[in-house]
Amino acid sequence: MRKLLPAVAAAAALTLALAGCGGSDASDSSGSSSSGTVSDADVTAALDKGGTLTVWAWEPTLKQVVTKFQEKYPNVKVNLVNAGTGNDQYKALQNAVAAGKGVPDVAQIEYYALPQFALGKALTSLKGYGAEDLKADFTPGPWSSVHSGGDIYGLPMDSGPMALFYNKDVFDKYGVKVPTTWQEYLDAARKIHKADPKVYITSDTGDAGFTTSMVWQAGGKPYQVDGTNVTINFADQGSMTYTQLWQQLISEKLVAPISGWTDQWFQGIANGTIATLPTGAWMPANFTSSAPSGSGKWRVADMPQWTAGANASAENGGSSLAIMDKGGNKALAYGFMKYANDGDGVQIRVDNGAFPATTKQLSDQQFLDKAFPYFGGQKANAIFAKSAANVVTGWSYLPFQVYSNSIFNDTVGKAYVSNTTLADGLKAWQDQSAKYGNDQGFTVK
Amino acid sequence: MASIPAAAPPAARRRRRSWKGWQFVGPFMVVFALVFLAPIAYSIYLSLFRNRLIGGNSFVGLENYQRALQDSQFWSAFGRVALFLVVQVPIMLFLALLVALAIDSGRLYGRSFFRVTIFLPYAVPAVVATLLWGFMYGARFGLIGNINDALHVTLPDPLSPHLVLASIGNIVTWEFVGYNMLIFYSALRTVPHTLYESAEIDGAGQFRIIRAIKLPAIRGALVIATIFSVIGSFQLFTEPAILKPLAPNAITTFFTPNLYAYALSFSGQQYNYAATVAIIMGVIVMVIAYVVQLRGTRES
Numbered sequence: 001m002r003k004l005l006p007a008v009a010a011a012a013a014l015t016l017a018l019a020g021c022g023g024s025d026a027s028d029s030s031g032s033s034s035s036g037t038v039s040d041a042d043v044t045a046a047l048d049k050g051g052t053l054t055v056w057a058w059e060p061t062l063k064q065v066v067t068k069f070q071e072k073y074p075n076v077k078v079n080l081v082n083a084g085t086g087n088d089q090y091k092a093l094q095n096a097v098a099a100g101k102g103v104p105d106v107a108q109i110e111y112y113a114l115p116q117f118a119l120g121k122a123l124t125s126l127k128g129y130g131a132e133d134l135k136a137d138f139t140p141g142p143w144s145s146v147h148s149g150g151d152i153y154g155l156p157m158d159s160g161p162m163a164l165f166y167n168k169d170v171f172d173k174y175g176v177k178v179p180t181t182w183q184e185y186l187d188a189a190r191k192i193h194k195a196d197p198k199v200y201i202t203s204d205t206g207d208a209g210f211t212t213s214m215v216w217q218a219g220g221k222p223y224q225v226d227g228t229n230v231t232i233n234f235a236d237q238g239s240m241t242y243t244q245l246w247q248q249l250i251s252e253k254l255v256a257p258i259s260g261w262t263d264q265w266f267q268g269i270a271n272g273t274i275a276t277l278p279t280g281a282w283m284p285a286n287f288t289s290s291a292p293s294g295s296g297k298w299r300v301a302d303m304p305q306w307t308a309g310a311n312a313s314a315e316n317g318g319s320s321l322a323i324m325d326k327g328g329n330k331a332l333a334y335g336f337m338k339y340a341n342d343g344d345g346v347q348i349r350v351d352n353g354a355f356p357a358t359t360k361q362l363s364d365q366q367f368l369d370k371a372f373p374y375f376g377g378q379k380a381n382a383i384f385a386k387s388a389a390n391v392v393t394g395w396s397y398l399p400f401q402v403y404s405n406s407i408f409n410d411t412v413g414k415a416y417v418s419n420t421t422l423a424d425g426l427k428a429w430q431d432q433s434a435k436y437g438n439d440q441g442f443t444v445k
Numbered sequence: 446m447a448s449i450p451a452a453a454p455p456a457a458r459r460r461r462r463s464w465k466g467w468q469f470v471g472p473f474m475v476v477f478a479l480v481f482l483a484p485i486a487y488s489i490y491l492s493l494f495r496n497r498l499i500g501g502n503s504f505v506g507l508e509n510y511q512r513a514l515q516d517s518q519f520w521s522a523f524g525r526v527a528l529f530l531v532v533q534v535p536i537m538l539f540l541a542l543l544v545a546l547a548i549d550s551g552r553l554y555g556r557s558f559f560r561v562t563i564f565l566p567y568a569v570p571a572v573v574a575t576l577l578w579g580f581m582y583g584a585r586f587g588l589i590g591n592i593n594d595a596l597h598v599t600l601p602d603p604l605s606p607h608l609v610l611a612s613i614g615n616i617v618t619w620e621f622v623g624y625n626m627l628i629f630y631s632a633l634r635t636v637p638h639t640l641y642e643s644a645e646i647d648g649a650g651q652f653r654i655i656r657a658i659k660l661p662a663i664r665g666a667l668v669i670a671t672i673f674s675v676i677g678s679f680q681l682f683t684e685p686a687i688l689k690p691l692a693p694n695a696i697t698t699f700f701t702p703n704l705y706a707y708a709l710s711f712s713g714q715q716y717n718y719a720a721t722v723a724i725i726m727g728v729i730v731m732v733i734a735y736v737v738q739l740r741g742t743r744e745s
Binding site: 048091094120127205206228257258259261262263264267268275289323360399400402403406407409410413414417418436439440441442 | 497499580584587689699
């Protein structure tokens with residue numbers, strides 16, 4: 001700690017020097033206990049007083065938010081930095097935190113990665129800022145995702161409530177009904193593939209985010225986190241419900257062995273050899289940009305259910321903004337974050353194509369009525385909004401999910417290319433994740 | 446030589462001269478220490494610690510080394526590159542030698558055309574070359590897929606776990622045959638042609654000339670090329686790293702030692718252990734390269 005303090009002070013001094021603004025509270029960063037209280041009045045005062053903020057984010061619509069924000073608060077200068085997408089940014093962020101230098105004030109962090117940063121003491125708890133009072137503003141999935149160990153570490157920025165994207169042409173051609181349950185999905189997979197062996201119901205080569213979301217929807221809660229005590233259990237009911245069904249799709253070779261985000265994948269989406277995609281509500285923009293020739297053929301439906309007639313859904317992806325513990329002016333940072341994720345900024349982002357996590361926008365008629373040409377004029381947002389409201393609660397990610405996801409294909413991936421079963425693969429994943437957790441000082445069971 | 450008596454005289458002169466020498470060597474030594482020695486020293490320093498998410502940084506002595514020696518993932522990665530070395534390097538060097546001899550024989554039409562064409566893949570960056578092959582390997586929409594469709598056959602998937610190492614070997618061979626060919630060819634060019642003529646007068650056939658004159662003459666080049674290839678094999682990284690998104694289940698995060706060190710460091714924040722793996726691999730490669738050099742140069 002003695003070594004750390006000068007570094008923190010240096011970082012604070014650097015931030016101040018960069019900010020070029022006179023002696024605001026440099027003590028902010030060294031007195032980094034998470035219990036400090038910052039009232040709304042403090043935040044307003046900070047916004048009026050101004051200063052410079054550095055924000056690391058790759059979310060494209062934040063650009064417009066920053067412009068409007070600076071118009072509203074002319075004393076504040078926001079440096080929006082794209083330090084990479086997802087894992088690339090986390091690497092940079094983790095390095096900056098470890099070095100104690102060059103840490104931004106605010107960073108975009110995906111929900112699955114948030115616990116890792118929270119536990120690494122890289123983030124500021126927002127309890128003292130009154131963030132808990134904003135609960136009603138956000139949908140339940142993202143809201144629970146910004147919590148870790150009973151504390152809140154970020155404000156939800158966007159969300160990925162899941163829906164079933166499907167190629168209507170394919171379903172019409174083979175006279176197959178759009179599935180409403182996963183059992184029907186399996187039947188549809190068999191029918192479609194039998195009718196044309198080149199067509200698959202979907203593609204899957206093992207994706208950690210997808211698998212955990214599917215388990216989530218099935219009611220599984222494989223991760224239990226209580227401080228540094230962690231439980232991983234992929235033998236629970238929800239996980240088994242998922243593996244039993246998905247194993248059949250894999251064993252009968254009904255899912256195309258094409259990895260997501262590859263050239264082959266987008267070709268498959270565009271030319272109808274991949275018939276459905278169960279994924280997050282952020283997908284439409286990718287359809288239009290990377291598989292434009294599929295326009296008009298695709299539609300959106302509710303997620304198939306594990307129990308007929310149920311409404312369960314899950315989140316897939318989505319991210320938050322969080323205040324870095326080693327950042328500078330935290331009251332100002334919170335002011336910006338609240339503007340972007342809870343205030344006027346939300347509408348600006350929605351207008352530019354983002355999918356929000358706020359109940360106000362999700363229930364806004366104009367938003368719900370928006371017609372998507374790619375989906376044949378369908379009002380897809382209504383389906384996403386419904387899904388957002390039905391996300392199963394009580395899910396949590398591991399405090400080292402970023403690492404754990406990186407070894408998913410080493411373990412579960414075997415189920416896709418050998419005789420290993422999905423359940424065995426998940427068990428191996430569980431064991432290796434647990435081993436890493438214990439190595440890192442957690443108590444993993 | 447003649448300087449033997451001159452070496453004995455005054456020690457005093459040498460002492461005075463020694464500072465002059467350092468002034469010349471100094472700048473180089475500083476750069477050498479900074480650029481070559483410091484990173485190695487720092488890696489060794491890193492490898493003696495362990496930094497954990499919970500509990501912070503602590504000195505652990507040789508614990509990381511102990512762990513690496515028992516790490517089945519590390520040794521499976523090592524075994525994989527060793528297998529790669531044993532199979533791919535001889536094939537590649539044999540092909541390169543064959544081409545070099547063919548071009549050197551003077552009996553080939555369009556000699557310079559072949560020389561340039563075979564060398565060309567070496568000029569293609571490894572990343573681009575791998576992407577290129579990755580497209581062709583695609584069993585669904587790639588070249589393999591097209592062949593399957595056109596001929597109604599099912600070729601084995603080159604990106605399946607059993608074949609992916611061979612597929613990578615194919616890419617590496619394609620990339621480096623030309624490079625090694627050039628080494629061999631330039632060595633062959635230095636052999637005086639009079640030797641061939643006298644051999645022919647003595648009644649030696651082409652194969653005899655190759656065995657008795659050409660191969661012994663380029664022995665040094667063969668050893669050098671082998672050492673480069675040994676080191677290259679152990680450092681295998683780019684090809685599997687680029688192919689990984691296409692074959693995520695066939696290429697694990699511990700596919701090669703380098704890939705493993707990368708994953709440990711960047712995904713797992715295990716910098717200390719990654720440094721340990723890197724050092725152990727460095728030592729192993731040094732030993733093997735040294736043995737190859739020793740064996741290769743002994744008989745000459």
